[in-house]
Amino acid sequence: MFPIRARADERPARSRRRSGRRSPLATVALVTIGLLLTGGAYTLFTASSGANAAIDLSSPQAIAQGKKLFQANCATCHGLALQGTVAGPSLIGVGAASVDFQVGTGRMPMARDAPQAEARQPVFTDTQTKQLAAYVASVAAGPGLPPSKYLTLTGDATRGAELFRINCAMCHNVAGAGGALTEGKYAPNLQDTTPAHIYEAMLTGPQNMPVFNDDNITPQDKQDIITALKTQAQNEDVGGFTLGDLGPVAEGLFLWIFGLGAIIAFTVWLTARAN
Known part of the structure; x- marks a missing residue:
């Protein structure tokens, strides 16, 4: 009688233990909450970093x-006095715009x-990039942001x-998708480039690009070009394959490979049929 009573007493205890177990959905809920908190914290951090990036380039603290950043990371190639070395050009007079473009x-x-x-x-944050630009601009005047x-x-x-x-498509392609140049150089794709960096590139002429100062392409002209590029990048293709938006070269290559391939295949088929 006593053992039976003990087993009867154990059943409710086991039931109580079973009912006290954590549901599998609780783990999913905890992970979801953790991800939301982490994402929210990261968003706040990046937003505050972006706000801090709008610094005064003339402030002594930024300069x-x-x-300090320049001496630790750039002076080896460009010299402690920005005079340049055999490993890197002089930065005297390049201005804040050139630094923001190259480093940014x-x-x-x-x-x-x-x-x-x-x-x-x-490599550097936007705030650090602006600080580098402030220092270079403080040494000698040049194009500003x-x-x-x-x-x-x-x-x-x-x-x-x-x-x-008129001014850019011969290198960057009509769609701004970029193109090859001589000696292993190329005009980069502009579709994902920020408006600030497009403007700075026109203003400073990096790599093989000519300088489009405010006398030959006005600030309003630059804004119109940026608007055109970004509007074109946002528009969806009306249909068919884009072929990389490389223009007639891509279409010609497509016809050469598949059109000529189809002709060769048809010729082989006729020959095999005749034999």
Whole structure:
């Protein structure tokens, strides 16, 4: 009698233990909450970093921080006094715009010795990039950062597309998709480039690009070009294969490979049939 009573008493205890187990959905809920909290914290951090990036380039603090960054990361190639060395050109007079473009697009510090510096993930934050620009600009005057009012996509896209075709399409392609140049160099794809960096590239003429100062392409012209490029990048293709938006070269290559291939295949088929 006693053992039976003990087993009867154990059943409710086991049931209580079973009912006290955590549901599998609780783990999923905890993971979801953790991801949401982490994502929210990261968003706040990046937003605060972006807010801090709008610094005064003439402030002594920004210049001092930029000098420290320059001496630690750039002076080996460009010299302590920005005078240049056999490994890198002089930066005297290049201005804040050139530094913001080269460092902000990850082209500098240069990853490897190549015909031209390639765009990649930036090494420095936007705030550090602006501090470097502030220091270089403090040594000698040069083109400054573009005014924010010309970086909005409110220009004349039609006029900008015409200006782009006249001045830029021979290297960057009509669609801004880039193209090959001589000696292993190339005109980069502009579709994912920020408005600020497009403006700075026109203003400073990096790599093989000519300088389009405000006398030959006005700030309003630059805004129109930026508006045209970004409007074109946002538009969806109406149909068919884009072939990389490389223009008639891509279409010709497509016909050469598949059209000629089809002719050869048909010829082989006729020969085999005759035999």
